[in-house]
């Protein structure tokens with residue numbers, strides 16, 4: 001893949017956030033540079049960013065930011081970053097908590113003549129607010145000190161959720177995306193149809209997945225429902241194999257998402273929301289394209305796979 005983001009750009013970017021001084025950063029951006037928040041739609045100039053950085057650093061004076069990874073394309077890149085700091089002054093209306101918190105985001109950077117012209121920031125302030133004690137979706141996840149879940153015997157059983165999940169029968173999908181020209185994907189059974197009107201679906205993906213950075217930065221994703229004769233494909237996509245598409249026939253959907261040939265059904269959907277839930281991200285997507293065949297879907301129950309043609313009607 002073409003390298004677009006010079007080290008001088010990333011170091012000026014990181015210095016601006018770590019030192020609170022945009023002087024060096026000024027040299028690597030275009031005159032019409034703008035930083036746009038994808039959550040609020042607000043657009044800020046370089047001067048306003050100086051104020052934004054100062055505001056954040058006043059809440060977290062020891063704030064340090066690091067770049068976790070950079071996904072590069074032609075004249076554009078996505079920077080995945082993590083900031084860590086101690087909350088010693090009021091921030092976003094939350095009084096100082098003294099908590100040391102971590103927040104993550106990603107910036108879609110567009111380049112013009114080797115300089116940064118535009119940054120689109122995807123940052124979930126509610127995740128940071130949650131870390132400061134403000135309610136967030138991740139409240140669903142257990143805290144270290146919680147009794148995990150009580151089962152019917154009244155005894156706390158850390159494995160009860162696993163037992164519960166083993167009683168839930170699902171199909172298996174492969175969720176796909178592209179990292180540049182490279183197709184990527186992973187096996188996912190955390191799929192659900194959200195609504196028919198509008199046609200919304202959701203998938204839930206672990207942030208440690210190697211597919212996750214490309215999935216997160218994409219505009220669309222593919223969801224392939226796997227069939228009874230695709231047992232090997234399930235195994236491939238549940239693994240960390242480098243090129244999972246090497247022995248596979250697939251085609252691109254209208255927006256480029258890999259759709260696996262021979263699957264009982266495939267959709268391509270536009271990513272509309274990315275909800276952070278601690279270790280996972282819930283993607284809410286609007287379906288844009290669908291392909292359905294007569295092939296029988298594979299069934300997944302309690303860690304095993306079954307043939308849906310063998311099911312007995314009740």
Ligand SMILES: Cc1cc2nc3c(=O)[nH]c(=O)nc-3n(C[C@H](O)[C@H](O)[C@H](O)COP(=O)(O)O)c2cc1C
Nearest residue numbers: 186187188189190204205206209210211238239240
């Ligand atoms: C039946 C099955 C269902 C799975 N469902 C999910 C899921 O819903 N979300 C998820 O993040 N991982 C799920 N996984 C695990 C991933 O497929 C697995 O961690 C994979 O190795 C990730 O690959 P990657 O790191 O290359 O993206 C599932 C695995 C299996 C076998």
